[in-house]
Amino acid sequence: MTRVVSLFLPSWSIDRHRRKAGDAAPPAEAPLVLIGRDGRRQVVLAADAAAQAAGVRVGMPATKVRVLVPGLVVHDHDARADAASLDRLALWVLQRYAPIVAADPPDGLVIDTTGADHLHGGEDAMLATNLSKKQQRGANYTVRPKRGMLEATFPRYFSNLRPKPIPSAALLAVTV
The missing domain is CATH 3.30.70 (Alpha-Beta Plaits)
Incomplete structure (x- = not known):
């Protein structure tokens, strides 16, 4: 079988982004999202546990997330x-x-x-x-x-x- x-x-x-950043990576407590394009909109393509706990979900508009979550760390997604x-x-x-x-x-x-x-x-x-x-x-x-x-x-x-x-x-x- x-x-x-x-x-x-x-x-x-x-995880890949944090490994690549090494010591320069934001602390685990800091909400981190990776954004990219979905058509003409910028949306969240990945969010860490801290960002998810703050209410961020994949697919949310990047502008909305930036306003809703103080201290949010935003980086471009590299597919x-x-x-x-x-x-x-x-x-x-x-x-x-x-x-x-x-x-x-x-x-x-x-x-x-x-x-x-x-x-x-x-x-x-x-x-x-x-x-x-x-x-x-x-x-x-x-x-x-x-x-x-x-x-x-x-x-x-x-x-x-x-x-x-x-x-x-x-x-x-x-x-x-």
């Missing part, structure tokens, strides 16, 4: 850099864990673990232990192990299947 894992990284853009770093993450996973890995832009990976998970002590151990060897700083993600590619990549069609929670320390941290 085919086993596919969908690694969903909803804060991939924010190409996000895609390139996601491709590097996919290559990293391919070299270490599974023979078939694909980036699922804009914020995910699809990993075919069929026949490879036993090499790492089973699927749970592979996801929780081996991936935690490199820990992601403040990552937010969901792991969905499924029976096939369709179930892993299109969970909205399979609402009766629940995501499998994995502790945040289990996500790999690769320099991207």
Whole structure:
């Protein structure tokens, strides 16, 4: 039976931006959003936890968000850099864990673990232990192990299947 894992990284853009900024990154308490164009409008394309707690949602007009949230840090979204770093993450996973890995832009990976998970002590151990060897700083993600590619990549069609929670320390941290 085919086993596919969908690694969903909803804060991939924010995490990549913070890693790139290094010490110059705003503190975690400061609300951070990445904005870009949707047609002629500038909208929020990514928001960190602090911004979301302040009421910011993806898709909100950038001008509205700037007025509503004091101390908001606003940067331009770089979709190409996000895609390139996601491709590097996919290559990293391919070299270490599974023979078939694909980036699922804009914020995910699809990993075919069929026949490879036993090499790492089973699927749970592979996801929780081996991936935690490199820990992601403040990552937010969901792991969905499924029976096939369709179930892993299109969970909205399979609402009766629940995501499998994995502790945040289990996500790999690769320099991207």
